[in-house]
Every structure is written in structure tokens, then in C-alpha cells.
Amino acid sequence: MSTESIAIEKERKPLFTSKDRKLITDPLNDDNPITVQVLGICSALAVTVQVKPALFMCFGVIFVVAMGNFVISLIRNFIPSRVRIIVQLVVVAALVTVVDQALKAYAYDVSKELSVFVGLIITNCIVMGRLEAFALANKPGPSVLDGIGNGLGYSLILVAVAVVRELLGSGSILGFPILGQWALDLGYKHNGFFVLPPMALIMVGIIIWIQRSKNQKLIEAN
Amino acid sequence: MVNKESNSYTLIFSAVLVVLVGVLLTVVFEITNKPYEKSVEMEKRQNILSAALGKTLTREEADQMFVQYIKESKVYNAAGEEVKGQDAFTLDLSKELKKPESEQLFPMFIFQDGSTVRYILGMRGTGLWGPVWGFIAIESDLNSVFYANFDHKGETPGLGAEIKQEVFEDQFALDKGKKIYQDSDFHGVLVEKKGKTSETSEDYQHVVNGISGGTITSDGVSNMLQKYLKAFDAYIKKAGIAPATQQANLSTNASNQQP
Numbered sequence: 001m002s003t004e005s006i007a008i009e010k011e012r013k014p015l016f017t018s019k020d021r022k023l024i025t026d027p028l029n030d031d032n033p034i035t036v037q038v039l040g041i042c043s044a045l046a047v048t049v050q051v052k053p054a055l056f057m058c059f060g061v062i063f064v065v066a067m068g069n070f071v072i073s074l075i076r077n078f079i080p081s082r083v084r085i086i087v088q089l090v091v092v093a094a095l096v097t098v099v100d101q102a103l104k105a106y107a108y109d110v111s112k113e114l115s116v117f118v119g120l121i122i123t124n125c126i127v128m129g130r131l132e133a134f135a136l137a138n139k140p141g142p143s144v145l146d147g148i149g150n151g152l153g154y155s156l157i158l159v160a161v162a163v164v165r166e167l168l169g170s171g172s173i174l175g176f177p178i179l180g181q182w183a184l185d186l187g188y189k190h191n192g193f194f195v196l197p198p199m200a201l202i203m204v205g206i207i208i209w210i211q212r213s214k215n216q217k218l219i220e221a222n
Numbered sequence: 223m224v225n226k227e228s229n230s231y232t233l234i235f236s237a238v239l240v241v242l243v244g245v246l247l248t249v250v251f252e253i254t255n256k257p258y259e260k261s262v263e264m265e266k267r268q269n270i271l272s273a274a275l276g277k278t279l280t281r282e283e284a285d286q287m288f289v290q291y292i293k294e295s296k297v298y299n300a301a302g303e304e305v306k307g308q309d310a311f312t313l314d315l316s317k318e319l320k321k322p323e324s325e326q327l328f329p330m331f332i333f334q335d336g337s338t339v340r341y342i343l344g345m346r347g348t349g350l351w352g353p354v355w356g357f358i359a360i361e362s363d364l365n366s367v368f369y370a371n372f373d374h375k376g377e378t379p380g381l382g383a384e385i386k387q388e389v390f391e392d393q394f395a396l397d398k399g400k401k402i403y404q405d406s407d408f409h410g411v412l413v414e415k416k417g418k419t420s421e422t423s424e425d426y427q428h429v430v431n432g433i434s435g436g437t438i439t440s441d442g443v444s445n446m447l448q449k450y451l452k453a454f455d456a457y458i459k460k461a462g463i464a465p466a467t468q469q470a471n472l473s474t475n476a477s478n479q480q481p
């Protein structure tokens with residue numbers, strides 16, 4: 001996607017062009033940050049043991065990618081290309097710190113729930129990946145949409161993995177027992193393997209497998 | 223337009239960016255730090271009172287009830303000698319842990335509701351990824367564990383982080399009969415892999431089950447409990463009170479607290 005193609009559209013542009021909509025919908029499936037771009041795998045392993053922290057992580061990432069994209073896009077014409085990665089890092093780190101501080105002060109319980117994960121957003125490759133691949137070459141508006149889209153695409157996979165892992169690993173979803181005592185009485189046993197990180201990787205692998213077999217655009221020619 | 227790729231532009235750009243971000247973060251910190259510190263303080267009161275009452279209170283409830291129930295606190299060292307001039311509530315255990323063990327200080331809070339007296343020990347130790355901490359409430363026989371609660375900075379959810387769940391904490395409830403002493407010998411309370419000590423053995427009263435998959439966190443909690451209970455043991459021995467044998471009262475102003 002180039003700057004020109006968007007610049008041409010400037011005249012009589014409706015609020016959401018089909019191109020804008022694609023910025024949101026593409027990362028959900030065809031260009032999913034985790035399963036297709038293979039970014040942000042690290043946090044997909046770390047925060048998917050339970051659904052609740054996974055959800056908080058999703059909100060955090062959506063906010064940081066969208067805001068990061070916005071800020072970098074605003075200053076994209078002033079960033080010297082030799083230090084652009086460091087500039088991106090400073091912007092992301094500053095945003096994450098602001099989020100972390102605001103949560104600590106005004107949503108203390110949420111910040112406790114998230115603990116170290118907020119800091120981990122800085123290391124999420126999706127954030128840097130989108131800044132580098134999209135925000136540096138596009139206007140602020142589309143950049144925000146791209147950020148939200150990628151954040152949502154990330155969230156989709158994260159929540160899917162977390163639901164399976166919490167259900168099969170601890171027998172609950174969002175802390176509510178689904179496979180509770182009645183299931184244990186019937187001889188069911190929680191699978192402790194789902195609580196461990198390797199299972200997240202296997203789950204992501206299975207999702208990629210299903211997606212590649214269904215989505216025609218992702219099936220390679222040979 | 224200036225040459226974006228020149229060294230001087232790059233340097234100036236970087237300097238301006240860093241200064242701007244620095245100012246922004248300073249402002250954010252100044253605004254958010256006060257409410258944050260207040261929450262931390264309220265949470266500490268909540269944890270102390272929740273351990274003393276064996277139920278979970280909200281932060282607001284605990285904040286109001288704290289002065290009513292916790293009238294006294296003590297600070298002592300590893301040898302059990304009381305240290306004057308230190309406030310147990312503001313004692314920063316993370317700083318204490320950095321000192322040599324013999325110089326570390328230990329906080330203890332005295333809960334009093336009518337004739338009911340309980341002793342709450344503040345504790346801090348190391349888990350897998352970072353610090354773990356908690357409060358353990360001991361009955362006035364100085365032997366029976368009444369309740370305990372734990373918290374952590376960044377243990378793994380579903381694994382080590384389970385120490386702050388009620389399933390784990392409830393093992394310290396009074397009706398589980400956990401004791402610190404056996405025939406006036408100090409045993410403390412150990413966190414062990416389930417089944418290591420038989421539930422029928424006499425030693426089971428000094429054991430709670432660890433978290434499966436959270437062994438290092440469990441061991442950290444176990445070591446923390448032993449350390450702070452040992453210091454408490456030293457303190458009550460210094461005070462000349464034998465545990466489990468009598469209704470002791472460590473409070474200095476207990477006489478005017480009776481109903």
C-alpha cells in the first residue's frame with residue numbers, strides 16, 4: 001500500500017471507504033498478525049493460560065498499536081530513517097508506560113491482574129511491525145484503523161487460544177467453572193499440559209492449519 | 223527542507239524526542255503516583271484485616287475498620303528483640319530483604335476485637351519471577367494458624383499465581399488445624415507437593431499442599447513462611463511466653479482492652 005494510492009482518494013472521501021474497512025477486516029483473517037504475519041507469538045504463549053489476562057492484554061495491545069501507529073504516522077516525515085527503529089521504540093515504550101501508570105492509579109485491580117504483561121506490550125512484535133510496515137508510509141487516519149485491525153486480529157487468536165487452554169487446563173472460562181466438580185466426579189481430569197506454554201504453540205499451530213486449509217488466499221500454488 | 227539524513231538533524235531530532243517523552247512521563251508520574259500509593263496502602267490494610275478476620279474485605283471496608291481493630295503493632299529483629307522507633311505498617315520489607323539476615327526487621331500486627339486477639343505477621347519472599355508476599359494470622363495460643371493470604375508481583379497465571387487464590391489460602395484456615403509447634407518444638411508451616419506427607423501423619427498439621435506446576439513459587443512461599451514464623455518464634459521466646467500452653471497476650475495495653 002503506497003502513500004499515493006491513498007492521496008488520490010482524498011477528494012470526496014466518505015467516512016469509511018472500502019479500503020478503510022479492509023484495513024480493519026484484513027488482519028482478522030487474510031493478514032492475521034499471529035497466524036499469517038507470525039508476529040506477537042511470544043505474548044500469545046505467555047498470557048493465554050486464562051481468558052481474563054488475555055482479554056486485558058488484547059485491550060492493551062489494541063490501544064498501543066492504534067496510538068503508536070497514530071503518533072508515528074504524524075511524525076513520519078520528520079523521522080530520520082537511520083534512527084527510526086529507536087524512535088518507534090521510544091514512542092511505544094512511552095505509550096506503554098502511560099497506560100501502565102494510568103491503570104495503576106485509576107484501575108488498581110486491573111493493573112494487578114495484568115502485572116508484568118503491560119510492560120510486555122513493548123516487546124510485542126506486532127506493535128513495532130505495524131509501525132515499520134504501515135505507519136511510516138501512511139496517513140494518521142488509515143494508520144489508526146490499521147492498528148485497531150491488527151489489534152483485533154491478534155485478540156481473536158489470543159482469546160481463542162485462551163478459551164481452549166483455560167477450559168481444558170483448569171475447567172473454567174473467565175474463572176467460572178464449566179467442567180467443575182460434576183465433571184471430576186464423572187472421572188474427568190483437567191489436562192495439566194494445557195496450562196504449560198508448549199500447548200499454546202500447538203494451539204496456534206492448529207489454528208494456522210485450519211485457516212490455511214479453509215482460506216483460498218493462503219493456499220500456496222504448489 | 224533540511225537534510226533529514228544529516229548527523230546534526232538526527233542528533234537534534236533524537237534529543238528533542240527524548241526530552242519531550244521525558245517531560246511527558248514525568249508529568250504522568252506526578253499525576254498518577256498519589257492515587258497509586260493510596261491504593262497500595264489501602265490494599266495493605268485490606269490484606270492485614272482479611273487475614274485477621276479470615277474473610278475477604280473490600281479495600282474501602284478495610285480502610286475504615288483498620289484503626290478499630292489493629293491498635294498495636296511491633297517490629298522485631300531475627301533474634302526476637304523488639305526494635306523501637308520503627309513503624310510496622312510502613313516498614314518496607316523489600317528493603318529489609320536486601321540487608322544481611324541478622325539485621326532484617328520483621329513486622330507484626332495485633333488484632334483485637336473484644337477478648338479475641340490474633341497476631342498477624344507481614345511476610346515477603348521470592349517466587350519464580352519476582353517477589354511474593356503475604357500475611358499470616360496466628361491465634362492467641364501462638365500456635366494455631368488462623369488464616370493467611372498471599373500475593374505476588376508476576377507469577378504465572380494458572381501456575382504460581384494460584385497462591386493468591388482462595389483454594390490455596392483456605393488451607394491455612396483455622397478449621398484445617400495447621401499448627402506451628404508440635405510439643406513445643408518449632409515446626410512452622412511448610413508448603414509441599416501433595417502427598418509427600420501422609421494426611422494421617424502427625425506432621426500433616428504443619429503442611430499445606432503446593433501448587434502443581436508452580437513448584438518454585440510454592441517453595442518460595444514455604445521458605446518465606448518458615449523465615450517469618452521462626453522470627454516470631456524468637457520474639458515470643460524473648461518475651462518469655464511458651465507457645466501453645468497458655469492464652470498469651472503480647473499486647474502491652476491489653477489490660478484496658480478487655481470487655
